[in-house]
Amino acid sequence: MEEIPGLPLDHFDKSLSIYALGWTVNLQKSLTNIYRSLKPDEVLVLSWEHPIHSVVEYTEDELKFRCSYVKEGIEKHESWRNTPIVMHNRKASTILNYKKPQTLKLLN
Numbered sequence: 001m002e003e004i005p006g007l008p009l010d011h012f013d014k015s016l017s018i019y020a021l022g023w024t025v026n027l028q029k030s031l032t033n034i035y036r037s038l039k040p041d042e043v044l045v046l047s048w049e050h051p052i053h054s055v056v057e058y059t060e061d062e063l064k065f066r067c068s069y070v071k072e073g074i075e076k077h078e079s080w081r082n083t084p085i086v087m088h089n090r091k092a093s094t095i096l097n098y099k100k101p102q103t104l105k106l107l108n
Helices: 027-037 092-096
Strands: 012-018 038-047 056-059 062-065 073-080 083-089
Touching (some): 012 027, 027 038
Parallel strands (some): 012 038
Antiparallel strands (some): 056 062, 073 083
16 A cells, blocks of 8 residues: 555545555555545545454453553564464554645646
8 A cells, every 4th residue: 555656646536445544554655645646625535443442352251451552553463374464553543633745736
């Protein structure tokens, strides 16, 4: 998602991300690419599980935090089909408060 060669600038009316942004390694670069490809004043619609979901676990009839919600960073998990799983824990505010970059204008 960080490297999408040939992505047109100011081209799309809407951008939709369903469970994708949570997997990006470089959130800022991915969001910058998305916003640059959107026409001015258009929107990104995204879905992802709330980040608190990944730090809470249910054990012995109670919910417990297994780590801090406010600590962002990389978390490695057991591999799935011999593929390592690396999650990038981010607070909801990190994604929602991202500052949309100034739209690039192509000069003729």
